[in-house]
Amino acid sequence: MYDAPLRKTDVEAQTTKIAARDVQVYYGDTHAIKDVSVDLLDKTVTSFIGPSGCGKSTFLRCLNRMNDTIDICRVEGLISLDGQDIYEKRVDPVQLRAKVGMVFQKPNPFPKSIYDNVAYGPKIHGMARNKAELDEIVEKALRRGAIWDEVKDRLDAPGTGLSGGQQQRLCIARAVATEPEVLLMDEPCSALDPIATAQVEELIDELREQYSVVIVTHSMQQAARVSQKTAFFHLGNLVEYGETSQIFTNPTDPRTESYITGRIG
Amino acid sequence: MPVTWLVFIVLALALAGFVAGRVRIDSAAGAGRPHSLPNYYGWxxxxxxxxxxxxxxxxxxxxxxxxxxxxxxxxxxxxAVPDGSTIGLVMSDVRRVAEGLDAAVSQGLMGADQASDLRTEFTNVRDRLAEAGVALGSNVTPQVLGAAQTWRALNANGMLLMSVAVTALALAGLVWGYVQTTPDFRARNTVENALRIMLLAAASLAILTTIGIVFSLIGNTIKFFSLYPASEFFGSFTWSPSFGGGSELGIWPLLWGTLYISVIALTVAVPIGLFAAVYLSEYAGPRMRAWAKPMLEVLAGIPTIVYGLFALLTVGPLLLSVFGRDGLGWMQAGTAVMTAGLVMGIMLIPFVSSLSDDIINAVPQSLRDGSYGLGATKSETIKQVILPAALPGIVGAILLAASRAIGETMIVVLGAGAAARLSLNPFDAMTTVTAKIVSQLTGDADFASPEALVAFALGMTLFVMTLGLNVFALYIVRKYREQYE
Amino acid sequence: MTDATFSGDAPKASGLLEADARTRRRNASERRFRMYGLAAIGAGMFFLVVLLTAIVSNGIGAFQQTFIEVPVYLDPAKLDKNGGRDPAQLAKVSTFGYTPLIQTGLYQQVRDAGIETGYEDARDMKALISASAAAQVRDFAIANPDRIGDTVTFRILASSRVDGYLKGRVSRDSIAQDKNIDAGHLELVDALREDGALRKRFNWDFILGADASESRAEQAGLGVSMLGSLFMMLVVLFLALPIGVATSIYLEEFAPTNWMTDFIEVNISNLAAVPSIVFGILGLAVFIQFIHLPQSAPIVGGLTLTLMTLPTIVISTRAALKAVPPSIRDAALGVGASKMQSVFHHVLPLAMPGILTGTIIGLAQALGETAPLLLIGMVGYIATNYPDGVISGFLSPNSAMPAQIYEWAKRADPAYYERAWGGIIVLLVFLLIMNVIAVILRRKFERRW
Known part of the structure; x- marks a missing residue:
């Protein structure tokens, strides 16, 4: 199949954070991802778009080996983080996931307090030496998640009691609390109302300063709003990858054009 | 058997009515299509x-x-009541004589007239009845014989009246239904309504059963407390029934035994069952689940009598060889709290594990994803996210297991011993509420004595305890499920 | 619960390959936790294996029994003094009249075989012969009066001590204090065994026979109590299945949401958890004391177990009905069927496999239940006679398989313990068959919508 050429037209010279080469994913007998090769840049928001079932979420979950938790899923090809193959035998997926955090489609706060939700990651990774340090990490993460002002007076309240948008920002705060290098977001706004979506999108833009962010989205407008790079998936193939503005205004592949103009999808 | 005949008569009338209804509606078909299918008119x-x-x-x-x-x-x-007897005892004699007369008549040893004219002055009734295979404890007094004859006469009259009433009612129903049978009549709706009422009646049997349980327990418990003070029952720390009277029937030693055994059983069952459930739902591959789960459930399908025998003949002697006189010297006999508790724990493993398995599986996958996504290991996810989230449900499951343990009978009857004592040594023989219900009701005690009636008070205690635990546990589990739905 | 402490090493940006100390610790804890899980499953399996081993190793012996082949001379001088071979006259000779004949027969056989014993008297043979042998020979003589005067070879039961010796339960040490048998008898048993007259055979009478009194373990069988269980299960099947299905249909398809329905539902879920012994109390108080049904009769046991099994059947039937998709009901209603017709013509047939599976599992549960039977008098009744017919099968006193096992266990005699274990094997075989049928039904008719 046809692979999107990797364009080196970036304004700022940015380093590649994650590189994927000829990645194949199988669910039992189903070939879900075919020959995907892509370079994801540091300090950049990359969005994956495409019709439902095109494999964009599956590919995203390969990037921090979340697919390991599914028995029948098999991944082939090479995916590297900072040049290190993440599927190599010696790599501990647990350490990998500490570096490549993830935010999910549905907000999924643990049934614990807001504080414990955020503190959970730092605790299991031993990032704090004492309570004061932990407090500091939690506050920083909540601030970075743009939710500190709303919850600072009720850190002991259960995380499940927040509104949908707040819950999702809490989950983002929870993800950044472990100081990841890459943040994967699987349709983070699909369960949110427009106002909450706007808040989360704003947050994503801020996160770009420190992380490489990869976001899967159904909404082309959202991709256009938040991302600098866009990859279009179709039937398990990466059809086109490039600057967001270029993909949306001047796609090279006819399938991309059909999708963007609403003829397929 | 007049009742059998009566049943056959009614059934025959019903069949006749069914056929008549069908025939009538078929012959009336000329007047347009009837509302319902012919069978409905028959029904x-x-x-x-x-x-x-x-x-x-x-x-x-x-x-x-x-x-x-x-x-x-x-x-x-x-x-008619001699000294030292009660009207109840006399009446049971009367019943027995009446049954004896019935038996004698049906075996042809006596004519029907002869049975009603029998006089104690002229016949040794006891011997005559013995010929018919009915043994009486004492000679029959004239009053008893007279009463028995009255009894038979009244019964015969009642049966006759009943036969007439039932047959008449069946005939009336037949006529009523037959008159109704016209093409305009909505037979299907009528039949379906009747059917629906019958379904409701079947469903109400559950209520009836509960009422039956409550009344049979309450009635006899009240009788017991009229013979034996409730304050003693709930206040005494001694259990020493003696059938000659002067028993001390304090419930505490039994409750203590029950709770002690249940605690040991749960100490065995909860960790094993819980860890097994966690492993099966979080770690095991599909192939391991496919054989390990049914294997564990085999333990649940084994009848409790098997566990009882296992406790009595295998586990008891085994423990005795280690903790008995030849070993550590803590144990006197194979039957002990520890024996029953261990075996009951084994029995409860699959109960705890399958309930916990359901509950752990009800924890949404998104919570696991969230934790893995942060770089938590499986065990960290289980210990810090899944188990806390599932905690209420697991507590419910443990309470259900506890209620099972408290109500378990066969294992304690065979494995725990019979001595009621308040002791802390788990290698002592103790007894439980259920074991004493069995022994008090299967002994030779008269059903009207406090020694037998105490079983109902014990049953009431047991019922209230298990019911309370169940209602509470089901409430917790339901709350838990609602949280994730 | 929390192993996340603050004692961590300094936060660091570790590589993906080399695990730092903390990660190694976390992974070790992960492995430990996994081991606990495996150990728990291993413990469960271990208990299962121990239990099954105990059952099989202790119970398998019950299916074999020691028999002796003895030529018995049916002496007309003792059995039929008047001649004439009139069965009524023959019946007047009690079993006591036959015992010496058997003992003499065995004594003669021992001497003919040239076995050296220290016994001078035929009565010394008593220790080898089951007390049941006399009745066996007597029955034969009364049934075949023309054989009186002949020498007939009978295969009679050896006494339970001898049987125990062959099965390793009885040894020369263990009989040191025994009045009934001494070491010389065991020598004799060894000799007879070599001679071929005495050996173990498969014992159908254990499976099909009747229970015996407390002193004749060698004769006891499970057959009568099996019939008792059968009649109880018939009652349960014919009451619990229709009532359970009717209840489920009402609750699942017709019940309005009101307090009455709620009340029924609460009742059913609570009855499912009421201890079985309480159902025994109910059976005793209602069926025996109140309605005066005969004590120990299978009908009472059946009714009690019906009430106990109903919640199980209702719960599984409702699950089966729920699994039928609403589209089926809509389709039936759409062509003008009444609600009742849609349920009975479409939903119920589709749910039938699930209902049957649940019913079989409920029956299996009822078959093994013992506690309620204790209270309605099915234990303590010695099931020595087969019921005369179907009606008496339901109404006359009987035992049931689990009650019989309990009864044997209570007799505190190793020979009866072996019988109890053997009874458990038979019971478990029945349960296994029922469960296999249920699994096959479920596999065969399982439907995914």
Missing amino acids: NIAIKVMVPAFLVLICWLIVQPFVVNGAVTARLGDN
Whole structure:
């Protein structure tokens, strides 16, 4: 199949954070991802778009080996983080996931307090030496998640009691609390109302300063709003990858054009 | 057996009604298509024949003995009761003599007239009845014989009346249904309504069962407390029934044994069951789940009598060889709290594991994803996210297991020993509420004595305890499930 | 619960390959936790294996029994003094009249075989012969009066001590204090065994026979109590299945949401958890004391177990009905069927496999239940006679398989313990068959919508 050429037209010279080469994913007998090769840049928001079932979420979950938790899923090809193959035998997926955090489609706060939700990651990774340090990490993460002002007076309240948008920002705060290098977001706004979506999108833009962010989205407008790079998936193939503005205004592949103009999808 | 005949008569009438209804509606077909299928007209009549007739039959059969009993008791009067006896005992003699006369007549040893004219002055009734295979404890007094004859006469009259009433009712139903059978009549709706009422009646049996349990427990418990003070029952720390009277029937030693054994059982079952459930739902591959789960559930399918025997003959002697006189010297006999508790724990493993498995599986996958996404290991996810989230459900499951342990009978009857004692040594023999219910009701005690009636008070205690635990546990589990739905 | 402490090493940006100390610790804890899980499953399996081993190793012996082949001379001088071979006259000779004949027969056989014993008297043979042998020979003589005067070879039961010796339960040490048998008898048993007259055979009478009194373990069988269980299960099947299905249909398809329905539902879920012994109390108080049904009769046991099994059947039937998709009901209603017709013509047939599976599992549960039977008098009744017919099968006193096992266990005699274990094997075989049928039904008719 046809692979999107990797364009080196970036304004700022940015380093590649994650590189994927000829990645194949199988669910039992189903070939879900075919020959995907892509370079994801540091300090950049990359969005994956495409019709439902095109494999964009599956590919995203390969990037921090979340697919390991599914028995029948098999991944082939090479995916590297900072040049290190993440599927190599010696790599501990647990350490990998500490570096490549993830935010999910549905907000999924643990049934614990807001504080414990955020503190959970730092605790299991031993990032704090004492309570004061932990407090500091939690506050920083909540601030970075743009939710500190709303919850600072009720850190002991259960995380499940927040509104949908707040819950999702809490989950983002929870993800950044472990100081990841890459943040994967699987349709983070699909369960949110427009106002909450706007808040989360704003947050994503801020996160770009420190992380490489990869976001899967159904909404082309959202991709256009938040991302600098866009990859279009179709039937398990990466059809086109490039600057967001270029993909949306001047796609090279006819399938991309059909999708963007609403003829397929 | 007049009742059997009566049943056949009603059934025959119902069949006749069914056929008649079909024939009538078929022949009336000229007047346009009838509202319902012909069978519904047949069923309409059959139901009208059977339902009222059988209802009356059943009620009559239940009520008649009480009416007869009351009438005969009234006629006997107080002077027929010898000293040291009660009207109840005399009445049971009367019943026995009446049954004996029935048996004698049916075996042809006596004519029907002879049975009603029998006089103690002229015949040794006891010997005559012994010929018919009915052994009596003492000679028959004239009053008892007279009462027995009255009893038989009343019963015969009642049966006759009942036969007439039931047959008449069945016939009336037949006529009513037949007259209804016209093409305009909505037979299907009528039949379906009747059917729906019957379904409701079946469903109400559950209520009836509960009422039956509550009444049989309460009635006898009240009787027990009228013979034995409730304050002693709930206040005494001694359990020493003696059938000669002067028993001390304090419930505490039994409750203590019950709780001690249950605690040991849960100490075995909860960790093993819980860890097994966690492993099966979070770690095991599909192939391991496919054989390990059913294997564990085999333990749940084994009847408790098997566990009882296992406790008595395998685990008991094994423990005795280690902790008994030849070993550590803590144990006197194979039957002990530890024996019963261990075996009961084994029995409860699959109960705890399958309940916990359901509950752990109800924890949404998104919570696991969230934790893995942060770089938590599986065990960290389980210990810090899944188990806390599932905690209420697991507590519910443990409470259900506890209620199972408290109500378990066979294992403690065979494995725990019979001595009621308040001791801390788990290698002592102790006994439980359930074991004492069995021993008090299967002994030779008279059912009217406090030693037998105490079983109902124990049963009441058991029922209240397990019911309370269940209601509470189910409430917790339901709350838990709602949280994730 | 929390192993996340603050004692961590300094936060660091570790590589993906080399695990730092903390990660190694976390992974070790992960492995430990996994081991606990495996150990728990291993413990469960271990208990299962121990239990099954105990059952099989202790119970398998019950299916074999020691028999002796003895030529018995049916002496007309003792059995039929008047001649004439009139069965009524023959019946007047009690079993006591036959015992010496058997003992003499065995004594003669021992001498003919040239076995050296220290016994001078035929009565010394008593220790080898089951007390049941006399009745066996007597029955034969009364049934075949013309054989009186002949020498007939009978295969009679050896006494339970001898049987125990062959099965390793009885040894020369263990009989040191025994009045009934001494070491010389065991020598004799060894000799007879070599001679071929005495050996173990498969014992159909254990499976099909009747229970015996407390002193004749060698004769006891499970057959009568098996019939008792059969009649109880018939009652349960014919009451619990229709009532359970009717209840489920009402609750699942017709019940309005009101307090009455709620009340029924609460009742059913609570009855499912009421201890079985309480159902025994109910059976005793209602069926025996109140309605005066005969004590120890299978009908009472059946009724009690019906009430106990109903919640199980209702719960599984409702699950089966729920699994039928609403589209089926809509389709039936759409062509003008009444609600009742849609349920009975479409939903119920589709749910039938699930209902049957649940019913079989409920029956299996009822078959093994013992506690309620204790209270309605099915234990303590010695099931020595087969019921005369179907009606008496339901109404006359009987035992039931689990009650019989309990009864044997209570007799505190190793020979009866072996019988109890053997009874458990038979019971478990029945349960296994029922469960296999249920699994096959479920596999065969399982439907995914």
